[in-house]
Amino acid sequence: EVQLVESGGGLVQPGRSLKLSCAASGFTFSNYYMAWVRQAPKKGLEWVATISTSGSRTYYPDSVKGRFTISRDNAKSSLYLQMNSLKSEDTATYYCARPRKDYGGSHYFDYWGQGVMVTVSS
């Protein structure tokens, strides 16, 4: 059974940093791209970052590019999201997700973790 378990969320002041982790099990982690998707309170879903199987390629939307860094440790079956220069609009539940690459060059997400809450507030 595929399991994705996030950790590392919490309350952080604007401008500070936070690092999220995701522990994966139930599949061969090193064979899959991985991603983060977030959901602001009472809002919709927003893709945040994707990383290739080896970690050599990473992808971000403009809203977080230059502030967030996705990484992975295949030996530990773990995914990470380093978030710097946090803003109030980054307040959201962050989900670790397994993307499936699609014909259009983008992807959809076949498994999701339970999510971890990040609150950016002074």
Place this chain on the structure above:
Amino acid sequence: DIVLTQSPVLAVSLGQRATISCRASQSVSISSINLMHWYQQKPGQQPKLLIYRASNLASGIPARFSGSGSGTDFTLTIDPVQADDIAAYYCQQSRESPPTFGAGTKLELK
């Protein structure tokens, strides 16, 4: 970015058919491959993949869920609606990066 538009709320009676729509700002199909996907999210839970590539049922999803559509117009159908189906439903396109989601349709009981 491709914008996906969904109606915010759909009220339905148990045992009836629910039809949830999603319209894209541009085509999300390549030849006969429709790059639209559907997720279910119950309160306090993570999203769950229901339908991929417009009409393919994800693993473990009951057959009362189905999807259709092409180009810019897509539909998720639940027939018959059961109490366990009360949730928010999101469409998502993978035609282009960034992958984008609709704002969601909340399925409510009439």
